[in-house]
Amino acid sequence: MSVRGKAFIAGAYEHPLRTIPNKTVQQVHAEVAAGALADAGLSFSDVDAYFCAGDAPGFGALSMAEYLGLQLTHIDNTETGGSSYLLHVQHAAEAIAAGHCHVALITLAGLPRSSGAGIGGAGRFGSAPEVPFENFFGLSIVAGYAMAARRHMYEFGTTSAQLAEIKVAAASHAQHNPNAFLQNTVTVEEVLQSKMVADPLHMLDCCVVTDGGGALVVVSPEVARKLSRHSVPVLGTGFAVKHVNNGRIDLTHTGAVVSGPRAFTEAGLSPGDIRYASIYDSFTITVLTTLEDLGFCEKGKGGEFVSGGGLQAPFGKLPFNTDGGGLCNNHPSNRGGITKVIEAVRQLRNEAHPAVQVPNCQFALAHGTGGNLATRMGSATLILGQEV
Template sequence: MSLKGQAYIVGAYEHPTRHAVDKSLSQLHAEVALGALADAGLSIADVDGYFCAGDVAGWDAPGVGPTSVVEYLGLKLRHLDTTESWGSAYINHIEHAARAIAAGKCRVALITQAGRPRAEKMSPELEHRLQAQSAPESQFELPYGPIVTNMYGMCAMRHMYEHGTTSEQLAWIKVAASHHAQHNPNAVLQKVVTVEEVLSSPIVATPLHRLDCCVISDGGGAVVLAHPDVARSLKRPLVTPIGAGFSVKHLNGGYFDILASGGVQTGAEAFAQAEVKPADIQYASLYDSFTITVLIQLENLGFCPPGQGGRFVADGGLISGVGKLPFNTDGGGLCNSHPGNRGGMTKIIEAVRQLRNEAHPAVQVPSCGLALVHGTGGQLGARHGSATLILEREE
């Protein structure tokens, strides 16, 4: 069944904090929920469907998981979805919410995400180790010390070996993000950087430099989807999902391509369902835990052939108003925020801003009518969830 017109994103809100020392995880969920509902012109009483990552470890959902958030918000539900796929979960939730609305399971769906890794001094590496200790693969992998940074460094090294990609080309991705972040007063890193500054920052995991890495921040966000009848009554811009795909990529017993993420499958599925092609996309929100993450996604999603990502991003290829494909115009995870070490939600929110013509004027894509959102939850080079979403503004 086509997604187009089945439901509409009517509310979106990103929390302004990047260091929540004075707020609990529950407060962050409540504040982003109220912010998105206010943006839509709705209230808590209107929500009958709730979607939240089923993280009972406390990185996103507090307490005993999403049911604690339901009680904290005082929701009266007919439908609950706790699908967990890390940073890609919230993108996947958009499709789930649209299909739940189309099936009559709910009429107003709320999706929230929040996190406090900065306030709790929880680095991605420490989080990964804590989560991996009980995993079935841990006894085989943990003795070799895999952490987030060196796993992505391995992907970058492989791309350089196979395709001749350079550190300078990767640096252009950070440069593009910084050009956008300078217009975002909430961004963690608002200073425009040069390729030279990226390359002169310390090596974290060869060949990745410190500025090739995303920020660690608190915060979160929320979106609200509604039945077409509700959406049209609100007189808000009509943004509808028209294509979606989801997959889980893993090591397959050692038979895998380290440069082929789950986006190979999810991108193809989303484009086929939406009946559009990569060249039609006017704006892209791409998961940017590291610069190499963006490069691999561009190739896997079909924006350029395999091995050509370096050339695609060089010389400002991703800068709004300059390049061929504007990306992450809020500054993304590389400069703006990466709440809870999960960047999927903020990618949705900025895509909605672009389609509503509500992005900062300096980075707004003129007459933006078609946007793509892609998220990777987990790690490239290992196991991860992957979700692609195509959104359209309906006139």
Template sequence: MSAAYIMGAYEHPTRKAEGISVAQLHMQSAAGALADAGLSFDDVDGYFCAGDAPGLGPMSMLEYMNLDVHHFDSTDSGGSAYLVHVAHAAQAIASGKCNVALITLAGRPRAAGMKSAKMPPAPTPDTPFEAPYSPSVVEMYGMVAARHMHEFGTTREQLAWIKVAASHHAQHNEHAMLRKVVTVEDVVNSPLVSAPLHRLDCCVVSDGGGALVMTSESVAKSLARPLVKLRGAGEAVGHANGGRVDLTTSAANVSGPRAFAEAGITPGDIKYASIYDSFTITVLVALEDLGFCEKGKGGAFVADGNLISGQGKLPFNTDGGGLCNNHPSNRGGMTKVIEAVRQLRGEAHPAVQVQNCDLALAHGTGGSLATRHGSATVILERL
């Protein structure tokens, strides 16, 4: 299979998009990623977006940007969709369906006044069995955390280390919403939202957007940017399995091993990891399921700064992640890929740049753990 490369990546700098529409944020992000790649809108022949894009599938955004493409995909798995798009764009490029694929994400939940990510009830078969209890997103992830603590003895302090590491990185990011370095004590003493999760276990709500440009090998080699190749990818959906609920395992235990098998490497080879961090517990469960540590040992793995760049074994989310930097449209997958690309190019902030970063992983958890979630993992290599 011929290779596909991420040649353009752009994170919109805004965190509160007053006076910029969602469609405009998508297009500004697209323009940024194309400029980063050294390409133009006229070069785009494939387009990928998810449910944050206004309109039915890709159609309204294609009209807004006035693009003519001959391949499109609007797969939606919540915040992990953009990692699925990376994989699907690579497949489309490999099979000759397109040569320059544009992937966009944007949203403005802050400016629009939406304080939480609660979904309105939709006429799905599961809704009548969940919506009457009106679970908040924090409650759903709280149930995951409570069960993990019960089964494995994971502590609030261990979960807090994930936020501590993210804050160490965010202090260097001028765009990050929360740049103050916090301690384990700060996290566990922050107000309880839904026990066992505290306020500082939760990600930020931010406006913004991001975009990626993926190209074929021949286009990639004609450009001036470093070559970041998609080496492996996996995707899977986790759900309640007919009532055989397992809250402590996510579908990362499928998407991760498939991505590693395709890449022909193991978790020990990864120099940097972007792990979706809607909540601290989201990271802990994913690290276990991806194979960075045994199931149940995530608490010990993340403790004592093991995720802090320059200090721990697995530098993660060096932009500050969703926990401190940015979670545009309540969907954090796009920014996960963008920071992995920065690391592979050597373009992360010098204070957090991982030395000789040639292999990176990005992982997304979309929808919601505790009900239905889409896991997507990509492994990227700098050639």
């Protein structure tokens, strides 16, 4: 069964703040939910399905349904890190296509900045079987991605300056976003001179740590037709889990190798059709590897692809993360993900900032990366359109 054209994103909302003191996580979930429902022209009483991931407190959707006051016939707590919310869009589209629900609400919220949690995952590790074999070696989140970058450099000759180009493009977009956590432009030199965190990744290769959140409302075609707001159809979805596969670690490929083609096939499109891409950017290397794996360029040629303004809106080869992305704008709950879909919706609605709006943006792609790059991860790809 294909979900192509069977569900629409009718509401999208990103919390405007990047530091939110004196609020609870559930309160921020409620604020972004209200924002997305208002954007769609719907209310809490219209919601019959709710989706959240590990950032939601307690029993996840069970706890949140009660807190929000929702009456639900369908829920989903699927937790795949930063890719969760893109996978939730796929799951919502599937549930809507199956007739299980009509109005699905997806929320993300977190307060890592105010709580002092700093950079890192919001993952539930606890008693996971890999913990005694991986967590006691001082492996920071950054170091895991740094090892992927090091291996990419070794196999393909990728350079730190090429990775820096990704941050430069994101920063050039963020200067137009009044809500972005970092709004200053940067040069390749400035990235290379920023503090080394985990060699070869510098401070400016890393995403920001922000409070905040976002929400999406996914609806059936019947509901979408009744709304005055421009609803964005889901055209293609793909997901894959990639793990260490009994020690056969391959650090230079991600699950996007599988999720991308699945999404393109469902949408009946190819990478050349995509005018705008939201690419999960926890670190610069995340973007580089993902672009290759999604087929926007040949494997190993990502460095060339991103150089010379390749990712800069509106006229680069592939304008990306026009909100400034996780590298500059927002990475709420240390995962973002939902913000990738939100900016893609803005582009398709022609509501991105005029300086970065891609002209005639007919098709957009959003990609989420969750967990640890290439070793224990969930990859989720969505292809969205202006119309079916």
